[in-house]
């Protein structure tokens with residue numbers, strides 16, 4: 001009944017977009033990149049046409065990030081540039097969507113930059129209606145968070161387009177409430193997407209020539225839908241084809257289980273690379289951060305990873321200068337880094353986010369100059385660890401999945417190893433999507449170089 005009704009409605013109702021052109025600009029993490037693809041899909045169904053040129057856009061959506069203050073500052077800068085575009089095209093609609101929309105909601109409408117639409121991460125189905133409101137001269141706002149929304153049945157319009165590697169969102173929100181983090185407030189409570197829709201989306205990617213999927217969520221290893229937990233979901237996706245590589249991001253150290261490590265070890269096509277954000281090496285800081293594990297627990301999990309997969313690359317996120325961090329706490333972070341020997345890391349200065357537990361209860365007492373010094377020490381150490389990790393690859397045989405042409409030369413291709421390291425090598429007659437066996441012959445701090453091994 002309800003399906004018939006929708007069809008009838010659709011056939012009578014003119015599409016709202018009427019061929020208007022939509023441009024979307026994305027900041028922040030992969031979740032936002034995935035959401036932009038959902039947004040384009042929703043808007044296209046309403047008759048909007050996607051354009052890659054901002055100058056011909058009738059509607060511009062900016063998908064925003066609130067994770068650190070500098071992320072928001074960048075977006076304010078971008079917003080003020082929208083005024084110039086508006087002068088040229090007074091009918092232009094500008095919308096702010098994503099995490100900053102959720103965090104600031106009405107404040108954005110009041111800004112001088114001229115924002116017409118504000119939509120939070122769970123309100124994207126409402127975007128066509130909000131756009132219509134804005135086209136009528138009013139402001140459209142929806143920042144309602146949902147307990148259920150996963151956009152499960154919406155087929156994303158792939159915008160990244162190397163045609164080889166794609167992302168599949170498996171859950172939304174976060175329940176962890178790390179004390180420094182804004183994400184639980186901007187993205188709401190954790191919910192897992194139906195596993196069958198996940199497998200169907202991954203299979204469609206494979207059938208369209210994609211050879212790698214990354215399963216995405218803020219804390220993927222707490223995925224659960226009915227009887228299906230994350231290890232089981234990984235196995236289901238890995239079973240699609242041995243030619244389809246599977247990765248995931250991000251996992252929380254507190255629940256990286258042996259069951260998951262066992263599944264990862266069992267399937268050759270599950271990549272041997274784990275991003276396991278430590279944040280700090282000091283138990284004192286980990287406790288204040290509400291990370292729910294200790295340094296000892298973390299190191300035991302690293303040992304477990306090495307037991308199951310001696311060849312697995314481990315990467316991390318680190319925060320310098322969290323509230324009350326002493327020199328000794330900082331030294332503990334450096335020693336943790338040495339002990340694990342991270343292949344690479346994302347490293348940040350602590351940035352206080354209004355409304356979070358640490359903003360309400362702790363003092364942001366480390367001076368900016370001091371934060372910078374600690375961060376620089378962390379970065380310098382990581383550079384030497386990255387070089388060491390790359391040098392250890394020299395002489396090894398590694399299979400890469402070719403992603404595209406090297407940035408420096410058309411005669412060379414680039415692809416990633418299972419450990420997620422980028423390798424540049426001579427093209428021969430290979431192409432994106434091929435698996436190629438290479439011998440690693442050299443490296444810089446960021447890239448490996450390899451030679452094709454004839455088989």
Ligand code: SAH
Nearest residue numbers: 067180181218250277317318348349350351
């Ligand atoms: N859900 C993922 C990552 C979320 S955000 C996880 O928990 O692993 C990515 C990274 O940003 C975090 O791992 C953390 O290192 C950093 N981050 C988050 N909030 C921050 C803040 N207030 N200041 C500085 N860095 C922050």
Ligand code: SF4
Nearest residue numbers: 174176177178181183
């Ligand atoms: Fe933020 Fe922690 Fe959730 Fe990651 S796990 S998104 S750091 S609250």
Ligand code: F3S
Nearest residue numbers: 028029065066067099
């Ligand atoms: Fe930023 Fe939101 Fe992702 S705050 S890091 S875009 S979840």
